[in-house]
Amino acid sequence: MAAADENADEDNPYLQDPPTDFAPVADLSEDEAERQVELLREAIREHDRRYYVESEPLIADRTYDALFARLRDLEEAFDLSHPDSPTRAVGGEPLEEFETVSHVAPMLSIDQSGEAEDVREFGDRVEREVGSVRYVCEPKFDGISIEFVYEDGRLERAVTRGDGREGDDVTRNARTIGSVPQRLHGDYPDFLAVRGEVYMPKDAFQQHNRERIERGDEAFANPRNATAGTIRQLDPSVVAERPLEVFFFDVLEASELEDSHWSELERFSTYGLRTNDRVEMVDGVEGAIDYRDRLLEVRDDLDYEIDGVVLKVDSRDAREELGRTARHDRWAFAYKFPARAEVTRIADVAVQVGRTGRLTPVALLEPVDVGGVTVSRASLHNPEEIAEKNVNVGDTVRVQRAGDVIPYVEEVVEKGSEGHYEMPDTCPVCGSPVERDGPIAFCTGGLGCDAQLRRSIEYYAGDDGLDLEGLGEESVRQLVDAGLLTTVADLYELDREDLTDLEGWGETSAENLLAEIDASREPALADFISAMGIPHVGPTTARELAREFGRFDAFRQVAEEEPDRLEGVDDVGETVAETIHDFFTSEANAAVVDDVLGHVIPQEAAVDTGGDELEGLTFVFTGSLEDVTRSEAQELVEAHGANATSSVSGNTDYLVAGDNPGATKREDADANDVPIVDEDEFRALLADEGIDLA
Template sequence: MDIQKTIQDLRDELNQHNHNYYVLDTPTISDFEFDQKLKQLQELENQHPEFYDDNSPTQRVGGTITKNFNTVVHDYRMYSLDNSYSKEDLIDWETRIQKVLGNVPLQYTCELKYDGASISITYENGKLKRAVTRGDGFQGDDVTNNIKTIKSIPLKLKGEYPARFDIRGEIILPFEGFEKMNQELIEIGETPYSNPRNTASGSLKLQDSTEVAKRPLECLLYFIVGNNLNFDSQFDGLETARKWGFKVPKEAKLANTIEEVFEYINYWDTHRHHLPYETDGVVIKVNNLHQQDELGYTAKSPRWAMAYKFKAEQVSTTLNSISYQVGRTGSITPVANLQPVQLAGTIVKRASLHNADQIEKLDIRIGDTVFVEKGGEIIPKIIGVDLAKRNPESERTQYISHCPECNSELIRTEGEANHYCPNFYGCPPQIIGRIQHFISRKAMDIEGLGGETVALLFNNNLVKDYADLYELTVEQILPLERMAQKSAENLVNGVQKSKEIPFERVLYAIGIRYVGETVAKKLAKHYKNIDALQNASLMDLILVDEIGEKIAQSVIEFFENQENVKIIERLKEFGVQLELVEKFNPNATDKLAGKTFVVSGVFEKFSRDDLKKAIEDNGGKVGSSISAKTDYVVAGENMGPAKLEKANQLKIAIISENDFLTMITD
């Protein structure tokens, strides 16, 4: 008897049964028979550990404990989608697409937008290698052990597939399973979960994968990224994924016109309530992958995709009071405190009121019955008042004139909607907020230090700015509430390790107003170090690519403040990275210095990303669109006709990839 073959045959058979049951919804054996075969496989694997395979069906039952989820950089960035709320938005989107592509025939893939937790799963040689949460889009948490317990996710693929690729999807919790979980909690006197989406998301970060295996999670897949994919459209990609064994929703449909897209939206706006899981809209994607490449991305989103959000649910409740929050920049945000009410699967107690203008526009008063909705925003908002139910003796809301935290008189900058507290260095929420921003994941990512701990450190006079973090000692931290030896050591070590964070993230972390992640990268790349940035004039800054007067003025004002300069000097002394460390590239040259290239079409010798990297490695700059500043267009097969027309109008040189290779090799 060939034990290895017996084990492998059992694995293959059980994988097929899992696929039949959880993906195709057509089981061919009873649960009892399946369990008996699984038990037989488990016993054989225990007797012959030399044939262990971490992708065996027996590994789906969990058992792995993960105390710390490792951070993993995505091979391909996970972008977010732009949202639209009307059909006019979609028509405008199509118009923008046609301007880039020219008036070429377009097809769209329409898919339902599932309300779950985003996941990226990597397959290598047909086997599940790792699964990573979305995180900030650039990196996420490795939750592979938990993902393997979800039976609709194949551990091994069928048919022919690329050597390595990522597939994206949503981890969801169907209504039936969610209700069953809640009923079990109610029966033992525990508090039920609030909604399926949050429960699914929380399940991914459970430390014990055995507990994850008990939850009826599913994974709906919808997008493949990688090299050498054997399909050339989004819709074909979905079909291919099904053949490989993935659970791809059958509701996806191909639309040949924007009118057919509207028909799809209209249908599902009504019929979505019959689905077994939550969905809050439709995702429309340009179907042709070459056209997707041509359209490219903005800083946050693909230009070739748009999410249409179904009309938000709306409820009415009572406005009990208005409180005012102070942000890290001093901006005041009024918050409505509501009589708790159920809305879109969650209990809502608070809603944003945005600013004084919004309160005045809606004439919102304490005691009013207000209409609340939860649309594309995470935080619910008040959209109106039921005037028929208003108390005739109610009084108009008077917006506060002084900071609720430090009592400084508020100011309102001309042309802006918000009020601000000017006490930048004396207002506690501003100080705490700046430090919390400094330590956040996208900034310094200091392990062992969270928002609550920052407040604790400030309230105990251990820090008054983010530079103070680098002087903290274990002895200072130990007496604080909830601080043990190990957690204090982790905090101090995490602060010291943050000295390795690269300059562009430090620049984002120090909190210059209007300088987000993308702007910080551009400024870091241009100026190379903090001293050059500090000494830049307003005009110098404005001339930097994509830096406008508003951002430039904010940078100038930041460095004009001597308190900020002192803090930066202290960060230098502590060894924080305040200059760009250029990675050594033995192939780098300056042959293309001063030249701007736009890449268009499909290439034989390069992927588009590799071509762009080659331009930058040789000192050139990659432009996203053709303008008078463009020196060359590198054109491949299926170059966009609109780009071709514009290049010819502006008399810009159009070169092939072979011409480009000659430029960098001669």
């Protein structure tokens, strides 16, 4: 074991009652600055350990902030930055992409079941093979598993689970998480690789979602999605702004191993690695079942999401004897909780500003299972409906989910508040007055409201629009804030100098985005119709409209002059037809469409009756295909009877992965045992049915 070289020192003045009236930086010599930096780093690491691991902070938050600011000022003034300094937690320059790194030991999945008998069968098998054992039981965290590797006590790398053998190097992002120590404490091993679960606390998640909704951003569906989306951000400064935490729960590899898992966990806290206080040691599998039942009772009181418990054989020798399969360790088992009922509590209400300025109140929920999907937000629709249902923060409500749309609050089951929620008088994003049109509330700020402008551009460039890689919500916000985008059409006026003058943009990222924009000047008709952001017209309806009318000018003319004809198109009823008509007859929308048409030429859509060769199959596409666009591939399989959806589920038959596929869809495919095929395999699959891809 190696002793830490920077343990908290009794002579360090920044530990107990630290002074914050520092001498001016300019008055310090280089030697004095180096000594003060050393003491500040040492103290801040100890304060982090006390706060995150021991939950016994020595100083107030304001004092901690003063010490942190002083350290940052000294490092900048004397060029004393260091990779494992606490100040590295504020992020750094954005990455172009993540590097793929092999794990030091496999990060396998866990065999699981929601049935007690399956747990007992696991226990019987363990006892037959190695005799009676003790189990370490822990919550099954619903977050993102990360491998953290420490060499000589320093954090060297953090890697996502990936396929279990290799994953993405997210070290710079992990350094921004306060509960991830940059340096270990105590008598740590020379080499230590540990498995941790990064998560977003429930309270922090609700607050973060509220902030996102009120500034016009899309809310995260649940804490796990928020965590996954955050840890894979290419810009560490974005990660630093989001409330992530971590629990460490397993040793993957170490230069010196303990005889038991329980002993390893006891040492974690001495190293400064934060563990969960609900972990217990039990005798036999019945003790593990009892542990699960007790944890289920307090599940809703925890500030982190769990979906079951994990029982692990404590003895390392027994673990070695039990071994592993290709997919999971044979010494561990997850006993899952039943899905939550559709009744939950409203934790908060936020107001979302849409592309058209419509204000939509959104209930932020204690996460609940609705139709097999865990959700933590639900639409309250409009002020009139809120008053009719008498719904407010603190109420227990029943949540329903219709198709793939956002869940909605059906009724109040139990009042936990007085009265009903009142909508704001001003827009939460721009402060403009709110006006009512019947039951609907609108922001009067128009494109002067950042939320409306940004959301229209984000949608145009997003997966349901023209899929412009490199133009996500953060980059759109940056371009809008810089005054470079005042309408969608401004995308086509951007040049390299505009982009490279902005923070975080290099020559390569600028050229890549401009190439994406240039390639979108002749979009598929269905993509263009969807990208316009017409309410109720998503990719599926857009494809039906493209098939029906063939040309954009023909579709637009019917929408403006003969909206009744739209009702003959699949997926278009009276309400949708009226919405499409209203969209094109709006002077503001018509002007935006005309401006965009000055830069793009939507392609004619071939009317193809196709066949039913692929009937019953469901495809999801990710990444870019070489010979056809994703939209053309979707149209092709749908023309031959298949379904093409945007997300992977247990109903998906194939995930077609082109170049630069999305990691989330691949992970979802692995989780649902969905076959992943490349473009050549997709082409062969179609050829077997007599269908030509291109």
